[in-house]
Amino acid sequence: MSLDADVLVDRRRLRRSVTVWRVLAVIAIAAAVAALFVASGAGDGFVGKSTPHIARLPIEGVITDDRDTVDRIEELADNDAVKAVILYINSPGGSTTGGEVTYNALRRLAEKKPVVAQIGTLGASAGYMIALASDHIVAHYTSLTGSIGVLMxxxxxxxxxxxxxxxxxxxxxxxxxxxxxxxxxxxxxxxxMLQGVVGDSYDWFTGLVSERRNLDMATVRGLADGRIFTGHQALQAKLVDEIGGEMAAVDWLGKSHGIDVKLPVRTWSTDNELEDLPFASRIGHGLVQGALSALGLKDAIPLDLAGPTQLDGLVSLWHGSNLPDGAGQ
Incomplete structure (x- = not known):
């Protein structure tokens, strides 16, 4: 009876050992596949966007001074396969400095290739500030935009x-x-003192609106009391150029810049890098995830260690953005 128990224990140890080695082998193969694909240059580095296309850059959620977003904008500017850029904006705004930094990066991008902004449900405050960096702004009839102003x-x-x-x-x-x-x-x-700081930043913001939208300062000041506008109201106020969605943005790129409207529109995201990986690398990622699951470690590593966003300093943010879909409550 004692011999049978020893044999059973040995078998269990052997089975666990074999499982561990299988998992390690899967990880090694996945890493090798990903490394070979990237080294071959077929993935155009990490992003894998090497064929001609129109890039879609999402600007979503609370806007901060985010180095990843600026890096991605610079990658778009340097990638010859990117023929034009659609900014998809769905944001209540955020820090004024975050909006300024992103705006400046987008203006540098616009010097190299056409940029059009498409406002989704919400593009207010610093979200609208970023839209100003584009050469053309498209919004839905019921999009919410505006909220031009600064607060502390x-x-x-x-x-x-x-x-x-x-x-x-x-x-x-x-x-x-x-x-x-x-x-x-x-x-x-x-x-x-605070009113002076807010007022100085407000003057800069309204000056940006006046310059980019070709509106006199008196008109801008009349619009920049913090109010929000529907896309239709914003069109009447000349804060946006057109009512529509992504198709309207693509059509404008074709008519104004001769961009081939049949080019695929591909998302360049800073939030979900997996979407930007080439097919072979996604396979490698899946194999690694499977190996982690086999080890019971898939949920042991948190995906987001940054914690909730905290805004410091001056803020260009529409507070009604906590409402479902940005309106109607």
């Missing part, structure tokens, strides 16, 4: 602390250092 918010908790009997003392190098503070009523000088 700060919280106040000193009344609650007074009720709890809590005091917060501060030693500061100057009267405006760390102001406004949530622990005391802000002095008027601090409020005026």
């Amino acid at each position: 918010q700060y919280g106040q908790v000193h009344k609650m602390l007074d009720k709890l009997g809590i005091e917060v003392d501060t030693v500061q190098s100057g009267p405006l250092k760390a102001e406004p503070s949530p622990f005391s009523t802000p002095p008027q000088a601090a409020v005026q």
